[in-house]
Amino acid sequence: MTVTNDSIRAALATVLAEMGAGDAEIQLERPRDPTHGDVATNVALTLARVLGRKPREIAEEIAGRLDRAAAGVSSVDVAGPGFLNFRLDAGAVGAAIDDILRAGDAWGRSGAGQGRRVMVEFVSANPTGPLHLGHGRQAALGDAVASLLEWSGWDVHREFYYNDSGRQMELLASSVRARYRQALGRDEPVPEDGYRGEYVKDVADALVAEVGDRYLDDDSDEALDAVRHHAVKMLRAEQDQDLGDFRVRFDEYFLESSLYAEGRVEKTIEELRHTGLVYELDGATWLRTTQFGDQKDRVMVRGNGMPTYFLPDVAYHMTKWERGFGRVVNVQGSDHHGTVDRVRAGLQALGLPAGYPEYVLHQMVRVVQDGEEVKFSKRAGSGMTLRELYEQVGVDVTRYFFQMRKPDAHLLFDLDVALDHSDKNPVYKVQYAHARMCSIFRKAGPGQDRPEAGAADHRLLSHELERELVQQLADFPLAVARAAEHTSPHIVCDYLEQTAGAANAWYHAGNPTRNPELAVLVDDPALRAARLALAGAVRIVLANGLGLLGIEAPTRMIREDKENEE
């Protein structure tokens, strides 16, 4: 893990300037192996060629010249091929605790985004049925990406785009109408490629309750339109409910139909024609997207005069730009990756920058239980729905599992692990660590439950477990920044699991029956205060990290089999 340590960096820069390498880039990292010290740098290795000298020799000279007091280190060692390993003095390590206590729930935030506006578009499911697991991964991922950007100082807008026109809608309407007529005793089959889940019957039954047999014999377009409206309204309401219960909220729902209603699709065609990149072939209208790196040119308007999906897509993204979003992140399933180049090409044709918009594409989700894949949902008529999953394992677990893998990777959702309530389940591991810290404060008694910055002597935290834990906590802002930079929430999950592991190790090391001298609540008031400050810092970091991911940080977790005794 890369670290920032300004005093070491400055002291190194001074020495390097003396040695004729003042412009060298200094990389500091926290070695995985604690015997390599608290902070290390490979700068001597990178300078070997520049200075024409052996790396170890350079390292020795740097170590000899370094002002340790100014750097805030107690020792400097040369190791391996020429690494410089620093051991921080006790005061420098503990200083992070005050930083954390002072920042509180803002610890980990930065102003990197400078308040600029960014849109995160995600879920964007068509209103043709319940949300499935792919939408769920996208909801959890998109919400966390948005959150990461907020933590990094961006002004974030969460948007849901949905297709409420076109062929899928027609298919939905005719499927519902068939079920509606079946419910009224008529023998009308669901269209060949129609929607067949149980939910279609629910929608049809509700329609019967609402309008009776009004559309039983009415085959007019108006009647089908009314059925479609009814279906969309119901299914949208269900999706909203599912997302709300999953703790995902949007600032705006954007309707595809509005693009047509407001003439934006027509306007986009006109603007593209002015670029000189439009041509007619075989009766269709094409855009020369290959000009901008697309694999082939794309049809905008079919021979029958109807636009393809490509056109409203470009029109939609133009509205994002025109609404003032200089940056846009689209979270989508990787099965959409084929549209990335063409949408960008269409936008470049209209003068937008090359990488606009950005994409986070995620791979598929599979659910396994007892070693076998769980596939079917009667209600959806296909894969398991998002609601079916989170009602079984809980929202916290579901969100975390969807966030804990990098988007690029296929996600195996192991129900056996998800249903486990022990520390084997990474979500509970982190939540328990948080609850344990809270439990210490409950035992510490009134007046000691809110440690304040500067009130304790952190040099007393000299145990190796304490040093490591403090440094782990100090890394939180870097983990958030890196996760935001890569739009990858799993980096935060990894960080939290490591932090929870370090916190648990520290907590358990002070087992009162085995090592009472390592417990937090020792008699010595100064040591007790220092350890309470550390516990307070742990509580802040875990709560902030979980909060960022949209997961609760319980202050108390009661064991199910002990519930009656508590």
Added chain:
RNA sequence: GCGCCUGUAGCUCAGCUGGAUAGAGCAUCGGCCUUCUAAGCCGGCGGUCGCAGGUUCGAGUCCUGCCAGGCGCGCCA
């Protein structure tokens, strides 16, 4: 055939801008409970980083080729 993604321990996965002996969890094996503390802890076992070349002080990481899996390649959305 072309494009994107993936391939790391028995399983699920991390691995930043190329750095030290490739890490974590689970599984397995061996220890540890009248607890701020067993929904737990400590320790052990376990790896030709898909394969083959190349770049360099140094490659899981970069380059080339190949193999395997997923997805996408329509005047569908």
